[in-house]
Amino acid sequence: MRRPLRLVLHAAPTKEDASNTRRSLLDGIRRWGLTMFEGLRLGDIELLAAELITNAVVHTGMPVQVTANWTGTAVRVEVTDSSTEEPVANDQFGEALTNGQGMNLVKALSNAWGVAVDHEAGTKIVWFECRPDHALTTGAQAVSEVASAKH
Template identity: 40%
Template sequence: MGRQAGAGAVTDGRVPGVERYGQPPVQWRRHVRGADLAAVAEVRRALRELLRHWGEPVAADVAELLTSELLTNALIHTEHGAVLTVTLTPAAVRVEVRDFAPALPTPHAPTDDDGTHGRGLVLVQALADAWGVLAHGVGKVVWFELSGGAPAA
């Protein structure tokens, strides 16, 4: 189900479905301080509220899970916090997590020794309709997209 950028994924920052439905996207942004892991639960609650009337409940649940994985990764592996941007259209949701560390993440198959760590990008790869990493000045943006909003007209 998941695709990485370069494998047919949207990489230009546009959310699919905007032109088809003729409605402007809704965008929500949140700045999270470095090491503020308590903010992950707050972000999940706010995202759940934002997605409450959007699309299929399963897609909203997946968006919530993948958002918390990417945000947690950014907070654990960087020192300067993160900026979360959610763009919502009737057809799709795009979530971007920008951090300020230059190292690009790569998914790896976790081992038993990893405990509960090392599964975030593997989940994104498996569950997102599209995902990728974009270098962004100082740092990067890790993003994913999910369809599951309004049915195609």
């Protein structure tokens, strides 16, 4: 039986460190040897991870934790930050928009995504999953989880 594959990384609240963390994440996922993710699908994971990491750093100004897991069927990436404000996908499109489109990318390119908010701890996790099959050909499953801490 194959051992679970997991990475845990931390990013300081700078765009440069967010970029370095994204590169480290992709290097780690490549080392897992999941050949079915080579090429375009690994590029999707990189783009979506960059979006979530950068959003967390820019919007909170605090360090973030990035976790990646191989579930046996998908790569799941989670970004934990120190805010309870949920990201919102912008319903408006067009060249005039300079931001607010990142969550639309997450919705379009992932097989599943969601948000888990812990109001008691003052944190949230924004996550996505990518399977080897491309979400655009199988239909993305948008999932929104809002979880409260149970103590």
